[in-house]
Amino acid sequence: MEILVALxxxxxxxxxxxxVLRPRTFSVVLGLTMLSHAVNxxxxxxxxLHSNAPAVxxxxxxxxxxxxxxxxLTAIVISFAMTAFVVALALRSALELRNDHVDGVDKEEExx
Amino acid sequence: MHxxxxxxxxxxxxxxxxxxxxxxxxxxxxxVSLLSIxxxxxxxxxxxxxxxxxxxxxxxxxxxxxxxxxxxxLDQLSALMLLLLAGLALLSTLYACVGDDRKxxxxxxxxxxxxxxxxGAVLTGDLFNxxxxxxxxxxxxxxxxxxxxxxxxxxxxxxxxxxxLVGSAFFLIALGVLYGVTGTLNMADMALKVxxxxxxxxxxxxxxxxxxxxxxxxxxxxxxxxxxxxxxxxAAAAPVAALFAVxxxxxxxxxxxxxxxxxxxxxxxxxxxxxxxxxxxLATMVIGAIGALGARSLRGLTAWMVIVSVGxxxxxxxxxxxxxxxxxxxxxxxxxxLTAAFFxxxxxxxxxxxxxxxxxxxxxxxxxxxxxxxxxxxxAVAFAGLPPLSGFISKVWLLxxxxxxxxxxxxxxxxxxxxxxxxxxxxxxxxxxxxxxNKLEPLQAKAPASATSLVICLLGLSxxxxxxxxxLMTFATSxxxxxxxxxxxxxxxxxxGGL
Numbered sequence: 001m002e003i004l005v006a007l008x009x010x011x012x013x014x015x016x017x018x019x020v021l022r023p024r025t026f027s028v029v030l031g032l033t034m035l036s037h038a039v040n041x042x043x044x045x046x047x048x049l050h051s052n053a054p055a056v057x058x059x060x061x062x063x064x065x066x067x068x069x070x071x072x073l074t075a076i077v078i079s080f081a082m083t084a085f086v087v088a089l090a091l092r093s094a095l096e097l098r099n100d101h102v103d104g105v106d107k108e109e110e111x112x
Numbered sequence: 113m114h115x116x117x118x119x120x121x122x123x124x125x126x127x128x129x130x131x132x133x134x135x136x137x138x139x140x141x142x143x144v145s146l147l148s149i150x151x152x153x154x155x156x157x158x159x160x161x162x163x164x165x166x167x168x169x170x171x172x173x174x175x176x177x178x179x180x181x182x183x184x185x186l187d188q189l190s191a192l193m194l195l196l197l198a199g200l201a202l203l204s205t206l207y208a209c210v211g212d213d214r215k216x217x218x219x220x221x222x223x224x225x226x227x228x229x230x231x232g233a234v235l236t237g238d239l240f241n242x243x244x245x246x247x248x249x250x251x252x253x254x255x256x257x258x259x260x261x262x263x264x265x266x267x268x269x270x271x272x273x274x275x276x277l278v279g280s281a282f283f284l285i286a287l288g289v290l291y292g293v294t295g296t297l298n299m300a301d302m303a304l305k306v307x308x309x310x311x312x313x314x315x316x317x318x319x320x321x322x323x324x325x326x327x328x329x330x331x332x333x334x335x336x337x338x339x340x341x342x343x344x345x346x347a348a349a350a351p352v353a354a355l356f357a358v359x360x361x362x363x364x365x366x367x368x369x370x371x372x373x374x375x376x377x378x379x380x381x382x383x384x385x386x387x388x389x390x391x392x393x394l395a396t397m398v399i400g401a402i403g404a405l406g407a408r409s410l411r412g413l414t415a416w417m418v419i420v421s422v423g424x425x426x427x428x429x430x431x432x433x434x435x436x437x438x439x440x441x442x443x444x445x446x447x448x449x450l451t452a453a454f455f456x457x458x459x460x461x462x463x464x465x466x467x468x469x470x471x472x473x474x475x476x477x478x479x480x481x482x483x484x485x486x487x488x489x490x491x492a493v494a495f496a497g498l499p500p501l502s503g504f505i506s507k508v509w510l511l512x513x514x515x516x517x518x519x520x521x522x523x524x525x526x527x528x529x530x531x532x533x534x535x536x537x538x539x540x541x542x543x544x545x546x547x548x549x550n551k552l553e554p555l556q557a558k559a560p561a562s563a564t565s566l567v568i569c570l571l572g573l574s575x576x577x578x579x580x581x582x583x584l585m586t587f588a589t590s591x592x593x594x595x596x597x598x599x600x601x602x603x604x605x606x607x608x609g610g611l
Contacts, residue, residue, distance in 0.1 A: 020274070020278060025270070028274055032274065032277050032278070032281075035278070035281045036277075036281060038281075039281045039284045039285055039288070042284075042285060042288050043284060043287070043288045043291075046288040046289070046291050046292035047291075047292075067291070067297075068288075068291065071240060071287075071288075071291075074240075074244065075284055078244075078247050078280070079280075081251070082247075082251070082273075082277055082280075085251070085254065085273070086270075086273055086274065086277065089254075089258075089266070089269060089270055089273055090270060092266055093266035093267060093269070093270045096262075096263050096266045097263055097266065097267060102270065102271065102274065103271070108263075109264075109267070110264055111408045111409070111412075111471075112342060112343060112346040112407065112408060112409055112411060112412030112415070
């Protein structure tokens with residue numbers, strides 16, 4: 001199981017980092033989502049991996065660490081809300097700027 | 113007794129009430145918002161009085177004993193930050209009441225949520241809680257940055273949001289590693305656990321520390337991670353930019369708090385992090401000075417001045433000595449107030465010059481050239497570090513506190529050269545904005561007197577800072593001593609036993 005989780009984490013993070021570095025907002029948003037999935041999975045696995053172990057002391061012989069599960073819940077809520085926000089923002093800036101590039105030179109950009 | 117939770121509760125409830133007041137007139141919204149900030153200022157003053165005794169105060173949320181529950185910690189550093197936040201928030205919200213708060217929805221509610229995150233971040237003693245408060249203040253800041261709308265804000269906002277979302281992912285990875293290795297999230301408990309770790313786990317702690325350096329580097333605008341800042345700060349509405357002047361300082365606060373406490377044990381994990389921080393901070397000063405020379409508007413110049421001040425602060429923190437840290441704290445307060453004053457002044461000048469705005473081009477004669485010139489001159493003298501105002505005092509103290517060979521060989525020349533470049537950039541700005549005039553019809557536009565008087569207030573604080581330099585230096589020294597003697601923190605916190 002450890003190898004499987006580690007591979008999943010690696011693949012998710014790699015794809016996430018690659019997509020975040022892409023120039024258009026759609027792939028960047030996808031990349032951010034993948035990164036946050038990888039982070040959630042990573043946080044979860046930091047409580048060590050068990051199978052068939054409830055996160056309650058005394059309910060079974062072996063118990064899982066409940067704290068990372070609580071942390072992951074918080075992190076999921078935050079990343080979900082932020083994904084929604086960044087999608088809305090990306091749409092708005094694509095409409096206002098008439099292109100969906102995250103970076104790059106724009107001739108209409110005001111100098112500062 | 114419950115005073116410590118008030119800086120979090122007051123903005124929380126005020127923000128919630130303000131959402132419901134949204135459909136009403138601006139007046140009740142402004143009243144609630146300002147009342148809440150005045151309340152926070154009062155609480156911050158009371159907490160400062162409490163913290164001045166030099167003790168640590170702990171507030172156990174839900175009466176759960178640390179490390180199981182979340183604990184709020186009050187010491188002189190957090191009291192100082194609370195006071196700075198409340199004072200700056202009061203002035204920038206008052207400035208927004210001149211008219212900027214009408215330009216978009218929910219301005220005052222967002223300010224309150226921003227303050228909730230900022231106050232929480234400086235009070236908490238729990239690392240995951242620090243992440244949550246960072247997220248609260250970031251989410252509020254995303255919306256505040258976009259306040260008023262427009263193309264430049266959307267463009268800058270998108271970059272700012274993406275940059276910080278990646279930063280949040282890094283923050284969580286670092287927290288995951290730290291929790292996986294130490295099994296705790298309470299900063300004090302983690303500090304104790306880190307000191308007892310077997311040698312095999314040390315590289316993981318180093319990696320987590322380096323990740324945290326990246327995260328706080330993004331918030332605080334350290335060299336390779338600072339390019340989101342100039343456009344974002346220049347695009348934000350003036351009162352928002354003035355409040356954002358303190359946001360980079362929150363990244364620096366987090367560095368001081370987390371690195372000295374958690375990684376500050378005898379084996380000196382923080383020293384290996386400072387080896388990265390010190391050269392990067394110096395490079396940040398250099399790039400900030402170059403950017404300031406290339407700026408084309410007063411807002412842009414101020415944004416680059418924020419970067420120079422951040423670089424100076426981080427270099428002083430990396431010195432890791434009591435005098436350097438004390439001088440850095442004084443410089444932190446001074447640079448925050450002054451950059452906020454410059455952002456507001458840039459807005460006042462824009463109101464006086466409707467055509468050329470605050471761009472460094474020659475324009476027609478202004479309506480009140482002497483008043484604006486005096487304000488600009490005072491602010492420039494204070495920021496650039498010329499006597500007799502606050503910049504001079506804090507920079508001299510900063511220079512005299514750095515006594516190592518590399519300090520003399522590298523830090524001194526870079527800081528002095530950066531100051532010189534800032535003086536050149538500011539004189540160029542002043543002469544283009546206020547000195548040179550073309551022959552066109554004089555401009556009749558003017559800013560409301562209330563807006564101008566708030567800039568005078570901020571500059572007055574800088575004068576006050578110079579008058580009270582001696583007690584402030586004593587306070588900064590005792591704060592720095594408190595930060596660096598972590599044993600007292602670790603023995604004061606009522607930690608329960610592990611399972």
